[in-house]
Amino acid sequence: MTKDAITITGLKKTYAPSAKSPAKDALKGVDLTIPRGSIFGLLGPNGAGKSTMINIMAGLVIKSAGNVNIWGFDQDKNPRQSRAAIGVMPQELVLDPFFTPRGALDVQAGLYGVPKRQRKTDEILELIGLTDKADAYARSLSGGMRRRLLLGKALVxxxxxxxxxxxxxxxDIELRNMLWRNVRRLNEERGMTIILTTHYLEEAQEMCDEIAIINHGELITRDTTANLLGRVSAKTMIxxxxxxxxxxxxxxGITAERRGDRLALTYDQTQVTAETALDALRAANIHIKDLRTEEADLEEVFLALTSSA
Ligand SMILES: Nc1ncnc2c1ncn2[C@@H]1O[C@H](COP(=O)(O)OP(=O)(O)OP(=O)(O)O)[C@@H](O)[C@H]1O
Ligand SMILES: [Mg+2]
Structure with missing residues (x-):
């Protein structure tokens, strides 16, 4: 049994040409493993191929070549088991307007063959904050509520x-926070492996243990969030x-500069530790009232990796 939640090898997808557009190589041979129990971020600019990859995992898009193994099950050899191991909240809002949230969750559970007794409809409604809208028509839900219902459907x-x-x-921000709180709970309490895409890099930085960046259908990098941030090695201590x-x-290796009442110490954190910088201050008999560091953020790493390609 593998320790990976998902193993992808040589994954390719070419969308067939249409009257309006030529054939498109959306994935050009991607190899990727996603460890069990992680919160894993899949990042990349618009059109990079993220949704294509996710929809292939979900069985919604047919791959052109390669292998996808989900929770130890080959997607081609064990389609039923591999499908049962994964729940996908799609990017597009796809909901039948005539179902109520409760009805939509029930239908989805039926599609997955979850017996009535084992259904957790009320628990899921609670989790996505739609208990009081359980019996309202989906068409009367706001956009944010519809998104939450999509999350619920992925969990049935x-x-x-x-x-x-x-x-x-x-x-909105409140809903975003609620969503992330719930996702984190699913990860921590149930050990659920989470794979997410987002264009909010702060979110990815805060939520994800590991990150893969794809661009133009190719994997550019895959690393822990900490290591990715470490690639921008200049650090400033104020x-x-x-x-x-x-x-x-x-x-x-350390440059010091006065900025008004403050001092800015800049160093390459792969060469110099914070302690060295602090020791130098102490040696100069400087006492510290306050201290903060300016961290590199994921945005810098992301732009450096994707803008040249
Ligand atoms: N059904 C389709 N038919 C033809 N081309 C498609 C189809 N779906 C996606 N593509 C093309 O494949 C490429 C990758 O699209 P994909 O939706 O996977 O990107 P993405 O990384 O999810 O982008 P975004 O951040 O905008 O969601 C794009 O060039 C897109 O135009
Ligand atoms: Mg997408």
């Missing part, structure tokens, strides 16, 4: 893997000394 068969394709696009002072001499 208690999958081991939950895939969220831009769950927070156009969703010190407020108890008494304002000029920049003291610093050891090799």
């Amino acid at each position: 068969h208690s999958p081991q893997i939950l895939v969220l394709d831009e769950p927070t696009a156009g969703v 010190i407020t000394p108890t008494t304002p002072t000029d920049a003291p001499p610093m050891p090799a």
Whole structure:
């Protein structure tokens, strides 16, 4: 039994040409493994191929070549088991306007063959905050509520893997926070593996243990979020000394600069530790009233990796 939630090898997808557009190589041979129990981010610019990959995992799009293994089941050899292991909240809002949330969840559970006694409709309604809308027509739900219902539908068969394709696009802050709280709970309490795409890089940085970046149908990088952030190696420590002072001499690898009442120490964090910088301050008899660091963020890494391609 593999330790991976998903193993993808040599995955290709060419969309057939239409009257309006030529054939499109949306995925050009992607290899990717996603570990069990992780919160995994799939990032990339518009048109990179993220939804294509997710929809192939979900069995909604037919791949052109390659292998997809879900929870130890080959998608081609064991379609039923591999489908049962994954729940997908799609990017597009696809809901039948004449179903109520309760009805939609029931139909979905039926599609997955979940016996009536084992259905967790009320629990899911609670989780997605739609208990008081349980019996309203879907067409009377707001956009954010519809998104939450899509999340609920992805959960009816208690999958081991939950895939969220831009769950927070156009969703207000409160709802976004609620969504992430719930997703984190599913990950922590039930050990559910979470795969998500988002264009909010702050979200990815905060939520994801590991991240893959794809562009033009190719995998550019895959690493832990910490390592990705570490690739932007310049780090700045902003010190407020108890008494304002000029920049003291610093050891090799650290530059110090006075910024008003503060001192800015910049160093390459792969070469120098924060301790070295602090020791140098102490040696110069500078006492620290306050300290903060300016971190690299995922946005810098993302732009560096995707803008040249
Ligand atoms: N059904 C389709 N028929 C033809 N081409 C398609 C189809 N779906 C997607 N494509 C093309 O495949 C490429 C990848 O699209 P995909 O939706 O996977 O990108 P994405 O990374 O999810 O982008 P976004 O961030 O905008 O959601 C794009 O060039 C897109 O135009
Ligand atoms: Mg997409």
